[in-house]
Amino acid sequence: MSHSSKNSNTRSRLCDCGHLGMVKTSWTNDNPGRRFFICERIECGKFKWWDPPMCSRSKAIIPDLLRRLNRHEDEMAKVELKMKKYKRACHILSSMLLLQFVWILFG
Ligand SMILES: [Zn+2]
Numbered sequence: 001m002s003h004s005s006k007n008s009n010t011r012s013r014l015c016d017c018g019h020l021g022m023v024k025t026s027w028t029n030d031n032p033g034r035r036f037f038i039c040e041r042i043e044c045g046k047f048k049w050w051d052p053p054m055c056s057r058s059k060a061i062i063p064d065l066l067r068r069l070n071r072h073e074d075e076m077a078k079v080e081l082k083m084k085k086y087k088r089a090c091h092i093l094s095s096m097l098l099l100q101f102v103w104i105l106f107g
Contacts, residue, residue, distance in 0.1 A: 015039040015046050023050050032062035 015021040021039040026032065035050035054062075 013037060015041070015044060017041060017044045017046065019044060021046060027066070029063045030059065032059065032066060 011023045013021050013023055015037075017039060019039055019041040021037050023035050023037050026034045026036055031049075031054060034054055037046070037048050037050050039046035
């Protein structure tokens with residue numbers, strides 16, 4: 001069974017062995033968004049699903065929605081970078097225009 005998780009969505013819980021464990025969220029294609037518990041002590045190895053099994057419709061839809069969301073976030077980051085460059089260029093151009101205006105008036 002393979003699983004992965006995002007650290008931003010974790011909660012501490014006490015494991016049966018007495019050590020801390022974490023409730024994390026799986027983002028695999030088989031269990032997208034499904035939470036699981038895992039013990040921090042490697043020797044313990046406790047792993048159990050926190051949420052019930054996902055229905056087939058959720059398994060089919062959520063990975064595609066996540067891919068779309070990631071693609072949109074990438075596009076947004078590119079647009080924001082371009083906007084920063086344009087704002088910087090606008091600031092430089094407006095400063096140059098102001099200098100020319102001052103030079104024409106008082107030069
Ligand atoms: Zn444990």
